[in-house]
Amino acid sequence: MESLDPRVQRLNIKQDGKDFPEKxxxxxxxxxxxxxxxxxxxxxxxxxxxxxxxxxxAFILAKEQxxxxxxxxxxxxxxxxxxWVSPLTEDQESVLDMDPSDWPDAGKEGNYEVCLLYxxxxxxxxxxxxxxxxxxxxxxMTAEAYPGDAKPIYNVWVIPTDKFRFSTPxxxxxxxxxxEKRFREAADYKAGDKLTNFKNAIK
Amino acid sequence: MYGGGSIFETxxxxxxxxxxxxxxxxxxxxxxxxxxxxPNDWMPELYRKQLIRMIEQHAHSEIIxxxxxxxxxxxxxxxxxxxxxxAKVQDEVGHAQLLYSAAETLGKPREAMIEDLINGKSKYSxxxxxxxxxxxxxxxISWLVDAGAIVNQLANAKGSYGPYCRALDRICAEExxxxxxxxxxxxxxxxxxxxxRKMMQEAINRWWEPMMHFFGPPDKISVHTEILMNWKxxxxxxxxxxxxxxxxxxxxxxxxxxxxxDPELRKDPDTGQWVxxxxxxxxxxxxxxxxGPCNAERLAVRRTAEERGRWVRQALTRPDSIYVMPLA
Amino acid sequence: xxxEALKELLYKMADDQLILGxxxxxWTGMGPLxxxxxxxxxxxxxxxxxxxxxxxxxxxLGENDPDTVAFMRHADQFHNCQFVELPIGEYDFxxxxxxxxxHGELIRFxxxxxxxxxxxxxxxxxxxxxxxxxxxxxxxxxxxxxxxxEESITRMQRSLDYAFPFAMGIYEPSPFEESLxxxxxxxxxxxxxxxxxESMTKVLNETELKIPDPEAVKPVVGGRTGKHTExxxxxxxxxxxxxxxxxTAEW
Numbered sequence: 001m002e003s004l005d006p007r008v009q010r011l012n013i014k015q016d017g018k019d020f021p022e023k024x025x026x027x028x029x030x031x032x033x034x035x036x037x038x039x040x041x042x043x044x045x046x047x048x049x050x051x052x053x054x055x056x057x058a059f060i061l062a063k064e065q066x067x068x069x070x071x072x073x074x075x076x077x078x079x080x081x082x083x084w085v086s087p088l089t090e091d092q093e094s095v096l097d098m099d100p101s102d103w104p105d106a107g108k109e110g111n112y113e114v115c116l117l118y119x120x121x122x123x124x125x126x127x128x129x130x131x132x133x134x135x136x137x138x139x140x141m142t143a144e145a146y147p148g149d150a151k152p153i154y155n156v157w158v159i160p161t162d163k164f165r166f167s168t169p170x171x172x173x174x175x176x177x178x179x180e181k182r183f184r185e186a187a188d189y190k191a192g193d194k195l196t197n198f199k200n201a202i203k
Numbered sequence: 204m205y206g207g208g209s210i211f212e213t214x215x216x217x218x219x220x221x222x223x224x225x226x227x228x229x230x231x232x233x234x235x236x237x238x239x240x241x242p243n244d245w246m247p248e249l250y251r252k253q254l255i256r257m258i259e260q261h262a263h264s265e266i267i268x269x270x271x272x273x274x275x276x277x278x279x280x281x282x283x284x285x286x287x288x289x290a291k292v293q294d295e296v297g298h299a300q301l302l303y304s305a306a307e308t309l310g311k312p313r314e315a316m317i318e319d320l321i322n323g324k325s326k327y328s329x330x331x332x333x334x335x336x337x338x339x340x341x342x343x344i345s346w347l348v349d350a351g352a353i354v355n356q357l358a359n360a361k362g363s364y365g366p367y368c369r370a371l372d373r374i375c376a377e378e379x380x381x382x383x384x385x386x387x388x389x390x391x392x393x394x395x396x397x398x399x400r401k402m403m404q405e406a407i408n409r410w411w412e413p414m415m416h417f418f419g420p421p422d423k424i425s426v427h428t429e430i431l432m433n434w435k436x437x438x439x440x441x442x443x444x445x446x447x448x449x450x451x452x453x454x455x456x457x458x459x460x461x462x463x464x465d466p467e468l469r470k471d472p473d474t475g476q477w478v479x480x481x482x483x484x485x486x487x488x489x490x491x492x493x494x495g496p497c498n499a500e501r502l503a504v505r506r507t508a509e510e511r512g513r514w515v516r517q518a519l520t521r522p523d524s525i526y527v528m529p530l531a
Numbered sequence: 532x533x534x535e536a537l538k539e540l541l542y543k544m545a546d547d548q549l550i551l552g553x554x555x556x557x558w559t560g561m562g563p564l565x566x567x568x569x570x571x572x573x574x575x576x577x578x579x580x581x582x583x584x585x586x587x588x589x590x591x592l593g594e595n596d597p598d599t600v601a602f603m604r605h606a607d608q609f610h611n612c613q614f615v616e617l618p619i620g621e622y623d624f625x626x627x628x629x630x631x632x633x634h635g636e637l638i639r640f641x642x643x644x645x646x647x648x649x650x651x652x653x654x655x656x657x658x659x660x661x662x663x664x665x666x667x668x669x670x671x672x673x674x675x676x677x678x679x680x681e682e683s684i685t686r687m688q689r690s691l692d693y694a695f696p697f698a699m700g701i702y703e704p705s706p707f708e709e710s711l712x713x714x715x716x717x718x719x720x721x722x723x724x725x726x727x728x729e730s731m732t733k734v735l736n737e738t739e740l741k742i743p744d745p746e747a748v749k750p751v752v753g754g755r756t757g758k759h760t761e762x763x764x765x766x767x768x769x770x771x772x773x774x775x776x777x778x779t780a781e782w
Binding site: 006007028053083120124187 | 233236238239241243270273274276287290297313334335368369370377379380382384386387390393394458459496497500503507519521526527529531
Binding site: 275398 | 553556557559560561562563564565566567568569572573575576579580583597598601602621622675676679680682683686769770771772773774776777780781782
């Protein structure tokens with residue numbers, strides 16, 4: 001049948017799909033991990049990924065995919081391949097108790113951002129910045145600084161600070177009107193009265 | 204939004220033969236403890252394959268699902284509807300993005316999935332192969348197709364794969380807007396002018412059978428795979444989901460003075476189960492296999508979108524970029 | 532303050548925003564990649580939202596309610612520039628229009644933040660954060676595509692050349708310019724145009740794209756006085772198709 005969508009009608013497309021070229025498997029942009037800070041003073045939390053061609057693009061695309069509702073006071077993005085990832089532990093075993101000697105290392109002296117996984121199945125949270133000689137060194141320093149009696153940490157991500165794009169304080173205004181985007185929220189669609197009146201009328 | 208049911212093919216369980224029984228035991232113990240499986244954990248190949256297929260089909264259903272309602276995006280009546288429908292269709296695209304990302308953590312690149320969709324190698328929910336003739340059809344979809352999807356998704360959100368569950372939590376939160384918006388629309392149509400009421404009733408009549416198909420074939424004729432249930436890949440049976448949907452929404456349709464085109468439809472007070480005329484499963488099969496009213500259009504639109512956007516992606520693709528699977 | 536002048540200003544802004552938001556929503560579900568599909572849709576929603584704020588302001592000034600104003604007028608009653616009513620075309624054109632329009636729109640809102648008409652200055656202050664994002668978004672895409680491959684540069688250049696005379700038409704002076712300036716409502720289209728040229732030139736200078744000479748280009752005007760291309764009336768008919776089934780009904 002012919003399309004009922006005027007937008008599709010304007011495209012004048014063929015429906016049979018012949019002559020459509022196959023594309024190479026990895027014809028895609030790389031992935032960037034996205035962290036969101038819902039309100040000031042809360043940690044940045046990992047929310048997902050975007051595909052982008054670079055950090056600037058990742059930033060503007062992450063903004064609408066991950067922060068188009070409720071509140072937001074900042075986002076941060078980093079290319080997936082820039083992240084140093086520790087092993088993942090389970091149950092009561094903390095990854096911070098493990099000996100990292102045999103693990104691969106990355107990076108040189110500088111500042112690193114450390115993200116921790118506090119509960120399996122949940123998201124990583126940004127814990128802070130540390131000056132270290134390498135990613136693994138940053139892990140070691142985190143393990144040493146972490147209180148021994150605290151709950152286990154299941155996974156650690158270490159990210160060179162200069163690869164992490166945080167929103168700047170001046171950029172905050174791009175989220176100014178977010179709480180007023182009421183049309184994206186369930187609470188804006190109340191029709192209970194209309195329904196009650198209708199039911200009373202047909203009784 | 205998504206209707207799962209048994210559009211998945213049956214897995215071949217003999218692939219398990221090659222797996223290490225000690226690793227399987229540890230894997231199953233983790234699931235039994237209620238812990239999530241994460242991308243870097245060891246998992247059986249069968250689990251990985253089945254999840255990729257399921258999440259991928261779910262993602263396809265979202266991106267294709269943007270099209271039937273998209274039919275009305277430029278014609279939504281009034282500011283409130285215009286803004287809401289734009290945001291709603293946008294959410295469907297957003298859900299596809301989240302789901303493709305979750306599937307990607309299992310090792311299949313997103314473009315490979317999209318390629319499989321537009322070449323017809325991969326399936327999506329059947330319900331989106333039907334046309335949205337009037338504004339009322341878009342109201343039906345927003346309310347009831349999304350309601351059906353929520354039933355499915357809430358069940359799947361309790362599954363075992365971490366990235367999929369997290370994506371579903373986000374999706375379900377957004378679906379509550381879809382559901383309320385859709386109900387709001389239908390209430391306005393049903394309690395409105397005679398023309399509006401008539402439009403709404405006609406939409407229900409058109410969509411009822413696809414809606415019953417939505418949850419997949421009845422349990423008695425669809426294949427059960429114990430192992431996928433144990434691994435918390437499949438969380439609820441087709442009939443359970445359908446029954447739950449009928450339980451929640453039939454009364455809400457009837458209270459609006461609308462009728463449902465099934466004279467047999469009633470709840471059996473003894474069993475608590477709904478009795479209904481079995482929808483035509485031959486039609487279901489035919490549509491799934493490509494012969495529905497809109498299959499060709501839906502894929503053609505996706506293909507065209509891919510084609511028209513290719514120059515943007517190609518211009519900015521860096522040959523030296525390092526592709527790795529996303530982390531969580 | 533002269534109300535007629537204020538209304539003219541509000542109408543042309545609202546109509547620009549509504550029509551461009553409507554046009555850009557045509558991409559929703561069909562964008563060049565999933566993330567961009569979402570971002571572009573958000574900006575279209577922002578635009579329609581801005582027009583609603585303006586129509587509400589007009590309603591306060593005694594005009595009809597926003598739905599009636601937006602969905603029941605005929606093309607010759609619309610004050611939008613012709614630029615925004617052009618079909619979406621290929622993505623290069625939609626992006627270039629977004630870039631050219633939103634550079635001006637952000638500056639317009641920054642100027643209006645200092646307006647003597649308080650409702651307008653409040654709205655402008657509140658909404659300019661959204662436009663800041665629109666500009667960020669446009670700049671990222673223009674800078675990249677304007678420097679990438681031969682195909683992308685050619686496409687963007689072609690779109691720029693085609694769009695530019697229309698974009699100049701955004702700043703078609705109103706018959707009330709002097710009164711608006713005098714009353715401190717708005718600094719005027721000419722002033723805005725100069726700032727706009729400066730702002731977008733700065734970005735385009737970082738690309739391979741060549742900006743047409745503004746002195747040599749004849750701006751496409753007429754939209755502000757209700758003269759439109761053949762594209763506007765069909766757009767309005769489509770937009771109001773359901774609404775006009777029964778304009779008194781609640782949808």
